[in-house]
Amino acid sequence: MTKADLTESVAKSSQLTQREAGFIVQIVLDSVVDALKSGDKVELRGFGSFRLRERKPRQARNPKTGETFQVPAKTVAYFTPGRGLKEFINS
Numbered sequence: 001m002t003k004a005d006l007t008e009s010v011a012k013s014s015q016l017t018q019r020e021a022g023f024i025v026q027i028v029l030d031s032v033v034d035a036l037k038s039g040d041k042v043e044l045r046g047f048g049s050f051r052l053r054e055r056k057p058r059q060a061r062n063p064k065t066g067e068t069f070q071v072p073a074k075t076v077a078y079f080t081p082g083r084g085l086k087e088f089i090n091s
Helices: 003-012 020-039 082-089
Strands: 042-044 048-055 058-061 068-071 074-081
Touching: 003 020, 020 042, 020 048, 074 082
Parallel strands: none
Antiparallel strands: 042 048, 048 074, 058 068
């Protein structure tokens, strides 16, 4: 599902225009991104949670040349599905 598909689904289920639904979807996504940027976790009960994880620096290898190089440390976002979502998918 793309962002456009999600917007269309919200518009159909809520009697909103595509433009209004798109605005709402964008606000929700921006809110999640802003919370993660500030270091908070985002929990949506029954759906899942978004958190940040620190990755350590590591050595990597270019498979074409065999040359090794250093990959710097970085912070990545990850999603953990909630119990309700897991149960729904596996039923």
